[in-house]
Amino acid sequence: MSFTAIIPARRASTRLPNKPLLDIAGKPLVVRTAEQAAKSNADRILIATDDTDILQAVEHAGFQCQLTRADHPTGTDRLAEVAQQLNLSPDDIVVNVQGDEPLIDPExxxxxxxxxQSQPDAAIATCASPITEAHKLFNPNIVKVVCNHRQQALYFSRAPIPWARDALADGSHxxxxxxxxxxxxxxxAYKVGFLNTFPHLPTGPLEMFESLEQLxxxxxxxxxxxxxxxxxxxxxxxxAADLERVRAIFANRL
Known part of the structure; x- marks a missing residue:
């Protein structure tokens, strides 16, 4: 199958300033992420950024980079601009790989x-894994999703869903x-036709309250x-702790 992997990279970060350019075993974080994405079956790997320093670092490492506007409210909006710049067709597939995921599994x-590609009635595909620890279910920083029998999302929430009424009746977590x-x-993964539509969709109350753009x-x-x-x-x-953990993993590999 054919698809393009796009890696949005924004320099602004409140917790880790200049995050895409932070060093991971001699290479910028965003380059390490691109190298990992390049192990997938993507026909093309492209970094989308609004920063010329990131552009130069990415191109120096041999990857394609596209300069975008700086006023995009979400990474999805940035992908939509790149899809238009590349003149991709509505049925083409674009995978959004977060720029701070240097250990992402290419598979x-x-x-x-x-x-x-296998679900023509879906505009987006995403991933999830089973929750096996109670503290993760009740952690609002961990987003939960519930699905129908066809494995399509019914809802995403920071709240513990589904709510096990009987097991939680006494207030236990x-x-x-x-x-x-x-x-x-x-x-x-997005169909380009949806990416072209996304910037024009109204923001609803569920997205605003949950602060989850997939809603x-x-x-x-x-x-x-x-x-x-x-x-x-x-x-x-x-x-910063995540950064040191990843640096240690790459140091051990090398």
């Missing part, structure tokens, strides 16, 4: 792209046996297919 990229709770993984698609009637993987991927780089 997961392939799987989310293949899932979208426990994981009910066999609860189909899923931890959403922020890897997305915009559901609120406007677009289907999201969900690939279930049993192993949750390695965490990305969000904090």
């Amino acid at each position: 997961l990229i392939n799987q989310v792209a293949a899932l979208l 426990v994981l009910a046996p066999n609860l189909p709770a899923l931890h959403h993984i922020g890897l997305y 915009r698609a559901l609120e406007n009637g677009f289907g999201i297919a969900v690939h279930i993987t049993q192993a949750h991927p390695a965490a990305g780089v969000d904090t």
Whole structure:
């Protein structure tokens, strides 16, 4: 199958300034992510950024980079601009690989792209893994998703869903046996036709209250297919501690 992997890279970061350019074993973080994405079956790997320093670093490493506007409210809006710049057709598939995921599994990229291609009534495909620990179910920083029998998303939430009424009746924070709770993984495949539509969709109350942009698609009637993987991927780089952990992993590899 054919698809393009686009890596949005924005320099601004409150917790880790200049995050895409932070060094990981001699190379910028965003370049390490691109190298990992290049192990997938993508026909093309492209970094989308609004920063000329990132552009230069990426091109120096031999990857294609596209300069975009600086006023995009979301990474999806940035992808939509790049899809238009590349003149991609509405049925083409674009996979959004987060720029701070240098340990992303290339096969997961392939799987989310293949899932979208196999479901013509879905505009987006994403991933999730089973929640096996109670504290993750009740952690609002971990996004949960519930699906129908066709493995299409019904809802995403920071709240513990589905709510096991009987098991939680006494106020306990426990994981009910066999609860189909899923931890959403922020890897997305889009059909370009949807990317062209996304910037024009109205923001609804669910997205505003949950602060989850994927709810915009559901609120406007677009289907999201969900690939279930049993192993949750390695965490990305969000904090200084994450950075040191990833640096240690690459140091051990080298």
